[in-house]
Amino acid sequence: MPTLWGYSISAARSIDYDKNDQSFLRRLAHSCPSSKLCIGCGGCTAACSAGNLTEFNIRQLQMLVKRGETRETAEQLHKCMLCGKCLLVCPRGVDTRKMILSMKRFLREHDQ
């Protein structure tokens, strides 16, 4: 997507807040306000127990939510073991476990 100044934005990394389905994101911001504090540093992903064993990336998961990709989120989400390591390393105090639990709950309702 060429722009006026000659930079380009990769579609896979962009978050289009105008077009995305934001219901999930809004729900998450409501049930876990600290999720808004994330700066995407990746500390959680580096510590992650599941990430040690498979291609699971909790930081990316948050990205998927922001992009409104609910189905993909659901597929990734159940890899988390809820062990809480991410919670302890996060420099911003994001309550990652609560965030994941909220997502699980949301998806459960979404399914029904």
Next chain:
Amino acid sequence: MYYDPFVLPFTIGLTALLLFLAVKYIRWIRTFRKSERRKIRKGMFSLKTFRAAGEVFSECLLHRKIYRTNPFLGYMHTCFGLGWFLLIVAGKTESMVYHTSAFNPPYFAIFFRFFHPAKETFPYSETFAFITDLLLLFILSGLFLALAKRFWSRIVGMRKTTKHRPLDLLILTSLWLIFPLRFLAESFTSGLRGGGSFLTNNAGEFFAEFLPLDHLTYPAWWAYSGMLGLFFVLLPFSRYMHIPTEIVYIFLKNWGIRQGTKFNAFSKIQMYACSRCGICIDSCQLNSSLQMDVQPVYFLKKIRHGKEYESLIENCLMCGRCEASCPVGLTHNALRLSKRPDLSRITKNTYSYAKNAAMPAPAKVAYFAGCMGQLTPTVTRSMERILEQAGVSCTYIDKEGGVCCGRPMLLAGNREEAAVMAEKNRAILKASGAEVLVTSCPICLKMFREEYGLQIRIVHHTEYIDELMREGKLKTVPGEQRTVFHNPCELGRGCGVYKAPENILKHVSRKIDTDFDGKKSLCCGGSLANTSIDGRQRNRIAGDAAKAYAAYQPDVLVTACPLCKKTFATASAVPVKDIAEVVAECCRP
């Protein structure tokens, strides 16, 4: 025949109550699983029944555990429980001696002074009059304390008493009026016709001086009977339902019934057995540090009265402090957990990636650092050093990244997913061929012990180090540091490990005893069981707890859980170490 219409309110009330209770308990117990009902049938005719009866006596009548928390409050409860019980026994005995028959209607014993002509004596009539007067005085003194407690709850050392509903106030009033009314009825009768002993006789003479007793006596008996009837009828709808239910609970518990994973009829029995004494409020740090009303007394009350309780389900650290202090001995962690929904989504892919975990080298002893252990490399390095010094050949099964034990998942309610993780770890453990599993994380310890069904020994590193030291395999030099020990919730109250860390610290440091040793240990606030509070609130709990330990002026605050260590590290002014680190510093070849 001894009869007067005023006995009707009492008799009707008592009959209605007994019928109601019988129907309710039988209906509950009929929903129990077959295996549980078999346990009841087996337990009924065994020594367990005697043990239960003993417990009923010491807890429902003497209220021994309340004494331990607070002698004042204990006395108050004893007055009512034991006093009333003895009064009934004494009254019944008296009526049987008088009537020379065991078969007189219940009201006859209760209203004995009304029916018994005062001048007529029978064997030991004076003694009986003295005893019943003494017991009445005993109960009235408790009543006075209860009143004082209402108006000034600090006098009995409680910071908070629970709030009451209007119906509760009505029944509370009826309970409080029963004994003063009995006192008045018996005194008036004595003032009119004589009889009674030091209390009612003297009071009768006193009242006779200025009251028209011939008009007041009969109404007083009506009022006494009416108040008893009212109390009995209201009892099932009030907190006093705990009186009969606690007895049922104690028997069921002794016969081997436990709170399962679902909120069922046994949970209801636990719920009704709560006396709302409020002791759990004082023990809970969510109250003392964050002023939150989430304790079992509120939780159970809300469920019982159909109020919104969902927000309380998650808001509990499951530290077990309330459970340890609850005089009824209710199992609060299991109760709260039974309300957490299982959101597991099990497919064939669930945690299938766990097969990527490295298979361990075989050895007799396996060490599991746990996820939290992996976040605290100083702890795992200390353990490696200790095991090496002691010459233990050990396999570190999750060194290259492991599968979580599953307890955090289970504490969130998702049992099925936790079970899948357990399966994966079982396979890894089996491959190692280990006979002893040592873990640094008490959370893992509890999970391995209770949910894995392993046939090998599972020990916490404190237990293992203690063993190595006793056997002389691990040699240490006495340390000079002054230490206090924070026993992690899951280690002490959770798994019953108290002695091992004590022994170790006494050897390798100068351990200071605190008020928070053993069962009374504080929670660090880091518990993964609470998904409601945020980081700042956790920090407040940790800060308050650290301060309480720091008051003993130790050089080091020692704990035995990597999660506790991490939680305290940011909140404590005193350096925090895991017990393994302290031992490793004192190792000698």
